Amino acid sequence: MHSRWRTLWDRIAAPWTRGGNNTVLLLRLENLALLTERLGKAGMSQLFVGLMMRLSAGTRPHDRVQILGQGIFAVALPGRSEIEAMRISLRLQEQGQQPVGIAGQEVTPVLTGVLIRDPAEAATAFGALIDSGRRRLMALPVERIGRISLFEPRPADPDDDLPATVAEAATSGQIIAHFQPQLCCNSGRITGFEALARWQHPTRGLLAPASFMPGMSEADHSALTLRILRQALAALKHWDQAGHDVPTVSLNISNCALADPGFAASLLWELDRQEVSPSRLVLEVLESVGPISSSSAARRNLARLSAAGCLLDLDDFGTGYASLDAIRQFGVHRIKIDRSFVMGCDCDPAQQRMILAILALAERLGIDTLAEGVETREEHSFLAQIGCDQVQGYVIARPMPLEETLAFLQDQESRAARLPPLTRKEAG
Template sequence: MLTGLIDLGRALWRRAGTAWPIPPAADHKSVLLLRLENLDVLARHLGKAGLNHLLVSLSVRLGRALRPEDPVQIPDPGIFAVILTGRREDQAMQVARRLLDQAGRPLAVAGQSVRPVLTGVLIHADAPERPDPGDMIDDARSRLDDAGAEMLGEVTLFAHDARAGCGKLPATVADAAQAGQIVAHFQPQLCCNSGRVTGFEALARWQHPTRGLLLPGTFLPRMAEADHRALTLSMLRQSMAALKAWDRAGWQVPTVSVNISNCELSDPDFATGLLWELDRQDVRPERLVLEVLENVAPVTSSAEAGQNLSRLAQAGCRLDLDDFGTGYASLDVIRQFGIHRIKIDRSFVMGCDLDAGQQRMILAILALARRLDIAVLAEGVETAAEHGFLAQIGCDEVQGYAIARPMPVEETGEFLARHLRRTSDLPGVPRRNAG
């Protein structure tokens, strides 16, 4: 989708008589970056074709509100970059606010009216400074990634910081993975009945050289296919290495879970490569849990995705259906792909010890899982009260801040030792049958 949008953008500007790439850097003083905040919601609502239509319509709408010499680019889906030439800071800010207002108005897409929600960052450099536009865009990206809730739906002005535009820093997740900056943090999963650690989930972090430790929310939404593949490969290798490290230390950690996206599953060679890597690392397939989102279903996935999942399941890898209750998977996905465990989304877990509505939803999911003979893990458990309630109603496993935050592999041994001391004398929690 990204390549098609960029090619389309280039074609539009050639047709309009505007050269690509953008004009010489000496003429530029301001860069506006607009990010579509409800991209994921719109993508699910409109589908791929509808989302493409929306992004192109927004680009055209922005272009019509600008001078011909102020080009609009779509560097990534949901990101719009506008180069403003020859304007003072106050003039650039006035234009930026006008563009944000224009872009946020309702649009008709596929017979539906949708309202985009955008956040903007304006980077301005006063003369005689002549920064490279690419560096200014990198600066704006950095500011957007760090944007707090108070910046949502607004345009915020910043003076250009040349250090933020350093071209030598990794620009993509794939670059970061190659540089060894993608690190796995591990969050434990506990059995509600025995209290033992049943496994860890590997969660990606970007150890950025200038911005510190970045959480997935700052880089996942704007990843290209190459980034997804590089990230997954890095996480799989680190997860297998963690299993071997735990074994050497004498810790009994049965499994490690890794998130897998549609991008990897659609690769015809994914299962072959993963099974080869498991064999090379001497890790049994049943110790690797692959977490797939609920929308990975026969009706939406490619044939390659189904074949990869089936082959991996037959080889012994365990499959989790992640974020259960927030997507649109049918029961057929559980049957066809042999799902071993469903993970109740944190939106159902929050306040479950007090909210009767949350309790009814969780009990219904548990009853369904019992009938299908699959395990249930509740994620996002943040309080001891939520943990206690879930244990009493028969939830199999829990994961969340109430147990532990994600931690580097070097800290997992200390956690395991501390947890073993704390739970060695505790009795199991009686379970109630949910269905």
């Protein structure tokens, strides 16, 4: 846990730490990704405020409730017996999991709890209890999801060696890249892979980004980006040595990472160190990185990386704003049509009109298009027929470890060689 959380909790809870029997309850919102998809950022902010109010209403006035990170709440319960602390925890969990109406939708939060109790007379500081609790949360087996688990902080416990943050996981080698292919609609050949982060957790198994990315700190973002960047560049060299033609690899870049003034320099140094041409690295940035909303450091980083030859994708196109400014200022070479427009495009006239409008805009601007989240053959066929350049999604392949990409590439190259190229004229 970051030192600022220890400092904060040690300060605000200081009057109640002297008598021993200090206890902290940590509650994690397990269906965070699903709720975010349904409610959006504004809805999630409303949900977090509501949860804070529910938790505060269920405790004494001097008990402290705090959001540690997006989807993780901490409640200080000083001077409680073990039975009383567990009873309160179960009540708070039940209150937090009551259905709530937000933006015309009824949603039900799912909360997992870890109760860290220190019965020692020395009275462990609340910050240290929270540190232990975060590690326990990350180490919980799947069967404990949705329940309250009681632990005592034990410095020698082997669970304390488990990473509590994404930065620690990246340093220990637990963050690994999986690669999802991108396919040319005309030739059937692979145009590149997108590198996607996965956490190979010692006790929870393989975790998707939605399980750990919300609430990440700046240090987490930096460590994650560097870790995936190094694996992505190593993958390019691996494919080259195996004799496969993979032109590019794509890397998602968060606005947080872009805001680091030294980001461009460190990325270009890594490219030079691994002897990879900048033109083979595609940086995927969100529409919100446009000049209206991004920081000056982010704009300088993008401008420098673009000038060095790195390619830029505008990700989740159509869901943000300032896209045209971003295309004009940063030389975006491809826009990724968001899954929300792709879903059902083979049979939904409204979806078809939206995609045709995006394709017409891209053609006028002279940039490529890639439809992401393509899950059915019918969607793939329709997108190829109307002139979408590339597709990416489960219908082509799910994200896979590097060692599985070689067999996939060999199979795909064999298929492409057997089939005549499908031109847009023929498709029409």
